[in-house]
Amino acid sequence: MASFIIRRLIASIFVLFAATFLMYILTSFAGDPLDELRQSNAPNKAELIESRTRLLNLDVPPPLRYFLWLGGIFRGDFGVSVQGQPVNALLGNAITATLTLVTTATIVAIVLGISVGIVSALRQYSGFDYFVTFLSFLFFSLPIFWVAVLLKQYGAIEINNWLADPTFAIPVIIVVSFLAGLLWMSVIGGTWKRRLIIFVISALATGAVMTYLSLTRWFSDPSIGIVVYSALAIGIAFGVTAVSTGLQNRRALYVALGIAGAGIALYYPMMTSLLNGMTLGLFVVYAVATVLVCGAVGWFLGGADRGPVVRTAALTGVLVAAFIALEKYMQYWEAYSNSSRIRGRPIATVGASTPGLGGNFWVQGIDLFTHLLLPTIAIILVSFASYTRYSRASLLEVMNQDYIRTAKAKGLTQRTVVVRHAFRNALIPITTIIAFDVGAIVGGAVITETVFGWTGMGRLFVDGLNAVDPNPVMAFFVVTGALAVLFNLVADLVYAALDPRIKVG
Known part of the structure; x- marks a missing residue:
């Protein structure tokens, strides 16, 4: 496997060299970075033209200028823009904004699309299957800019009006x-x-x-409460066990119920003291500790079949803890919604944050959520269709294979046949689609970013093209190209992990 990875990386380096050279030449001949200055009436026009020429090495022919740019890349320097701003700083801000916007939407779209596609395949030709098919084609055909505008009107303006009397x-x-x-x-x-x-x-x-x-009027001051939380925790324990191992695995079920009980016991300590004074670093520590502790409990109590028990325990712990965090966020919803900066209209339509809001970790989290809500939904609706259709078609193809009929003839349960045998092989073609989509995350959602006022990678690329600014365009291309190569390599490795017949070598 190591030799395979090394060969692929070496080949990828040559591909990136060729691609970046071609892109640099095309960008250089796409326009003149000095055109704006040549049309200017500034008295020091000649000095400005000379300064920008030296700044961007415009007196060097584009093929040779590429190697000057490449030398800067090896030093970790993407150069400067036509305005003299460091591209590294522009790139860092753009990547952060795009990852914040698109990562959550992509993960939710993948999980939701694959889950709905699987259920649709298992209920083939049912009313649910026809309904999902209709929705998939509907969402797939909708222009993203139109969806975004509708969401701003009915998902923000109308919902904010409704929240005055929910x-x-x-x-x-x-x-x-x-x-x-x-x-x-x-x-x-x-x-x-x-x-x-x-x-x-x-x-x-x-x-x-x-x-x-x-x-x-729950939406004015939302809260889960100990009774509902207890029911949710126990339901999570049963649901995760049913999907992960099946309810017949009593050891996994008892471990999951024990973790749910621990979450219920920690509800009040978490709400009243342990989650106060929260910071991002402490939040990450709590999340990692939850996974490690629950996994350790599953390991020590798992007996001979530790793997499925560890998986069940970790998933149960994460979901139970997530609802505690959600309850803590809800405690600050009313204060956030009625603050002087929000004024009872919490669903945001533009930007990534509310200027001058202030507040603690939980208030800032609510503000980030309200700004992410609409653009995330827009991206999910468009991506949901493709994942649903691909996962449905892939699972239907696998379910008609001989080994699936053999597994059913042996008397295995429907859950075992689907989860252990069919689902794993159905993921192989879907892995290709996911690899391309994840590699394109940092490419940004240009239209969505424009409609909702996010300055991410997509906007960086478009603004660079419009201004005939080669360095930001090349920074975008290097990052997205490297990620595309990387995730295609990851997809090949995942193929081998999913199907033992595929050998990496």
Whole structure:
């Protein structure tokens, strides 16, 4: 494997050299960086032209200028822009903004798209499958700029108006309850009697929850509470165990329930003292400690089958802890929403943060969330369609293979057949799509960044092209090209991990 990686990296270096040389030449001949100054009426126009010429080495032919630029790259210097700003600083700010915006959206789109695609494949030709197919093609065909503008109107302006009096009208409760019943009836499936029972239970539960939220004006001052949190923690323990190992693995179930119980016991200490004075570094320490402690519990109590128990324990611990963090964020929602900078309109439409807001770690986290919400939804809606369709088609192809029929004939449960045998092989073609998408994360979402006022990698690239500014354009190209090469290498290694028949060499 080491020799394979070394060969790929060497080949990738030559590819990057050729690609950057071609891109540099094309960018250099795309326009004249001095054109703006030549059309200027400034009295010192000649001095400004000479200064920019020296700054960007414009008196050197582009093929030779490339090697001057390449020498700077080896020193970690991307040069300066036409305005004399260090490109390293511009690149650092752009990467931070783009990663903040796009990473969460991409992860959620991958998880949600693959999950819905799998359920759609398992419920092939059902009402749920037809509904997901319709939504996928609908989202895939929508222009991202139009989705972004609609989200600003109805996801921000109208929602902010509604938050002034966050109640649900009775017709809205009835319609949403009916749709929720249809959704769960289609997802779970079964006989018509079973579907009818699921429909009634789901519709009544949804109606009861919406009525409670409306009467208590929950969205004005949201809170989970110890009772709901306890139910969620126990539900997480059962749900994670069912997916990870199956409920027949009693050891994994008991470990998951023990971790859920520990989360319930720590609820009040966390809310009242342990999470006060939080910083980003301390938050990361808590998150890592949660994974390590829960994994260690699974290891010591896992017995002979430690691997699945460790996985179940770690996932349960992360989700249980996540709801504690969510509850802490909710404690500061009312103060954030009613602050002088927000004035009761918390859903933001422009920018990455509220200027001059201040506040502690939790308030800053809420502010980041409200600014990320709409652009993240826009990216998820567009990406969701492709992941759903690819995962559905891939799983359907795998489920028709001979070894799957053999596994079913041996009497294995549906969960075991899907999770252990079908899902792993279905991920192989999806891995290619994910590798390209993750490699393109830092490339930025140009239109989304423009509509929502984010200055990320996409804006850096477009602004560099418009200003005929070669160094920011090349910085963008080097970063995205290197990531594309890297994640294609990672995809090859993941292939070998997913399918033992594939040999890396």
